Amino acid sequence: MSALELARKKISFDVNKLSHFIWEGEERFKRFMAFQKLCSSDPLLRNNPKDIGIGRAETYELYAKKMKKLLEVADLRDIKEFATLIYPEALVSSLNYEMFMPTILNLGTDEQVKLFYEPASRWEILGCYSQTELAHGSDINRIETTATYDKQTKSFIIHTPSLKATKWWGSDMGITATHVVTQAQLYIDGKRCGVQNFVVQIRDVKTHQTLPGILVGDIGAKFGYNAKDNGYLRFDNVRIPKVNMLSKYVNVSDDGQFTKTGDDKVWHATMQLMRQHFLDSVWKCLGIGLTIVIRYSLQRKQFKDALGQEIPIFDYQLQQHKLIPLIAEMYGCMLGSKRVFAMAQDNVARIKQKNDFSKMMEVHVVLSASKAYYTWNCFFALEKVRQCAGGHGYSYYSGIPPLITEMSPCVVAEGDNTVLSLSVGKVLLMYLNKAMQSGKAPNTTCDYLEDIFNYLTELKQPLISKECTRDLNKVLAALRYNVAFNVANAGQKLQTLMGDKGLTFKEATDKHLGILLQEIAHTQSNYWTFRTFVEEINALTDPNIKAVLSQLCLLYGLNKILEQQGQLFEYGVLSGPQFVWIRETRDELISNLKDNALGLVESIGYDDNSVRSAIGDSQGNPYEKLYHWAKDLNPLNEPEFHEQVFKTIKTIRTASPHAKL
Numbered sequence: 001m002s003a004l005e006l007a008r009k010k011i012s013f014d015v016n017k018l019s020h021f022i023w024e025g026e027e028r029f030k031r032f033m034a035f036q037k038l039c040s041s042d043p044l045l046r047n048n049p050k051d052i053g054i055g056r057a058e059t060y061e062l063y064a065k066k067m068k069k070l071l072e073v074a075d076l077r078d079i080k081e082f083a084t085l086i087y088p089e090a091l092v093s094s095l096n097y098e099m100f101m102p103t104i105l106n107l108g109t110d111e112q113v114k115l116f117y118e119p120a121s122r123w124e125i126l127g128c129y130s131q132t133e134l135a136h137g138s139d140i141n142r143i144e145t146t147a148t149y150d151k152q153t154k155s156f157i158i159h160t161p162s163l164k165a166t167k168w169w170g171s172d173m174g175i176t177a178t179h180v181v182t183q184a185q186l187y188i189d190g191k192r193c194g195v196q197n198f199v200v201q202i203r204d205v206k207t208h209q210t211l212p213g214i215l216v217g218d219i220g221a222k223f224g225y226n227a228k229d230n231g232y233l234r235f236d237n238v239r240i241p242k243v244n245m246l247s248k249y250v251n252v253s254d255d256g257q258f259t260k261t262g263d264d265k266v267w268h269a270t271m272q273l274m275r276q277h278f279l280d281s282v283w284k285c286l287g288i289g290l291t292i293v294i295r296y297s298l299q300r301k302q303f304k305d306a307l308g309q310e311i312p313i314f315d316y317q318l319q320q321h322k323l324i325p326l327i328a329e330m331y332g333c334m335l336g337s338k339r340v341f342a343m344a345q346d347n348v349a350r351i352k353q354k355n356d357f358s359k360m361m362e363v364h365v366v367l368s369a370s371k372a373y374y375t376w377n378c379f380f381a382l383e384k385v386r387q388c389a390g391g392h393g394y395s396y397y398s399g400i401p402p403l404i405t406e407m408s409p410c411v412v413a414e415g416d417n418t419v420l421s422l423s424v425g426k427v428l429l430m431y432l433n434k435a436m437q438s439g440k441a442p443n444t445t446c447d448y449l450e451d452i453f454n455y456l457t458e459l460k461q462p463l464i465s466k467e468c469t470r471d472l473n474k475v476l477a478a479l480r481y482n483v484a485f486n487v488a489n490a491g492q493k494l495q496t497l498m499g500d501k502g503l504t505f506k507e508a509t510d511k512h513l514g515i516l517l518q519e520i521a522h523t524q525s526n527y528w529t530f531r532t533f534v535e536e537i538n539a540l541t542d543p544n545i546k547a548v549l550s551q552l553c554l555l556y557g558l559n560k561i562l563e564q565q566g567q568l569f570e571y572g573v574l575s576g577p578q579f580v581w582i583r584e585t586r587d588e589l590i591s592n593l594k595d596n597a598l599g600l601v602e603s604i605g606y607d608d609n610s611v612r613s614a615i616g617d618s619q620g621n622p623y624e625k626l627y628h629w630a631k632d633l634n635p636l637n638e639p640e641f642h643e644q645v646f647k648t649i650k651t652i653r654t655a656s657p658h659a660k661l
Helices: 003-009 015-022 026-041 056-073 076-086 095-107 110-121 268-299 317-354 360-388 390-394 400-411 417-438 444-457 466-470 472-499 505-511 514-538 543-563 565-570 576-602 622-632 639-653
Strands: 127-130 146-150 155-159 167-170 179-188 191-201 214-218 231-235 238-241 250-252 258-260 301-304 310-312
Touching: 003 268, 003 576, 015 026, 015 543, 015 576, 026 076, 056 076, 076 095, 076 268, 095 110, 095 127, 095 179, 095 191, 095 268, 095 317, 127 167, 155 179, 155 191, 167 179, 191 238, 268 310, 268 317, 268 360, 268 400, 268 576, 317 360, 317 514, 317 543, 317 576, 360 390, 360 400, 360 417, 360 444, 360 514, 390 400, 417 444, 417 472, 417 505, 417 514, 444 472, 444 514, 466 472, 466 576, 472 505, 472 514, 472 543, 472 565, 505 514, 514 543, 543 565, 543 576, 565 576
Parallel strands: 127 179, 146 179
Antiparallel strands: 146 155, 155 238, 167 231, 179 191, 214 231, 250 258, 301 310
């Protein structure tokens, strides 16, 4: 019996039942497995080790062909949900359904949905989304592209007034898209009316030639996502019809009257949905990495025990302490992501059905904090995963390096993480001010603000014994204290800066409170995610799954306390002996979870084609597979290549060095 087979026999829960929980039902899990089978059984759709290391042009062409094939044989719903998990690169034209179509649907009128959404849904036009400019990304209000309304022709003139205003980074824009949703400063009679969304055709749908007034191209190779033609785009007084300004919540009349309904930032709801897409993909990406490294660690043996038997590296305490907390991190991100998605969907539904923007800010806080810290945590976790696989983890054939490059854009795309965390901190300070005045928390996301007066006047330590460190509610209370004290501390410093020094809110937060604002966002994310983790566990009915996920949840919470132990010590929430208890309980949890580690990662259900690893597939035999991939599937080992480069090698050998050693 192989090492993996032995490990699977030790799992204490039903892996299939946990899979159904992860995928929110048996039906969705079956769809995922069927989609994987479809991809792995097709010569074009399956991942081929021979494609590792091919150039950008070849990669683009390959993933364009994969997309065409998928559109022919798979349901679009399955492509949208599962394709990003299967491949190490993004599919060509995916922005059509990821950003272009949702933006039209959420911000467009019924007429605009017919004009743009419906042909895009039939792939008659290919859309993308381009907001960022060379000089402005996060500060959307300062973008420089202009849209000037011409009353006589009832049209808008889109123009790029400077090099800095060049649109940059738009995915699928460089060579693929025919249409783009772009943002520009609207001007009517010389008056600026704010940033609005416009649909601009940039290529002919029949010839694919660039249209007059459009300068567009690819921006070049990147750290990752090299199948994507991220592009630059400039407009030279490009005239578009009036109907091309998305007008569900804003409108320009024929005579140039600008009106709006609802929130000024309603189009951020679309951005929120894209950020949620990142949340959903990062934990799944980390799940692939953990599947690889846990399997490999169970098979890789180094050094002998007292009986002369080689020891699997997963039996070493340090390897367990490196990896098992990352499984807890993955599950925390997973459950938090599902909750965020439900909140974001509810927010969009409220806006579309009732013109109700009441949840907009709460969703912004939760989604922005989660996007920042989930993507950061998973990105850094994948680097730990690579190191835990030793030298073989450095090989692309391990499957781990492509995951890191795949994850890398997520920390800056669709909202830079630092900017998002600062924004969350500022909103929480505003919430603190409201809570101090009303005695109530503005929403359940920051429920701790209801008790802010009690926290500041009467501290009750939540972990008064080692037994308390095994209590999910007690650990939750400690994290609740932590975020409350962080917000209160920043609020007091803000009051001093604004009251004693006469600074404005913006001056105080921009120049003096940046570090504290980020700490607020961090502790808010930890508290909210752990609270969500606890709530999800409480709803479980299967006793075996509930037992193991309760241990994993507790490990997540204790690790978050240890990450921020300095703050908790400073605020008097925890003392030295309590940290000793926390570490002891953490060590016990890691030891108890060891035999379930494989089941916790394999429950996600990745097949070998999705894992795309020579050292981490489900059957084992990492050395045989690694050798096979290197020897038989590596283009540099093909005889034709050797013949091709022999002449060059010969010239090196016959060269006369300018300088002798």
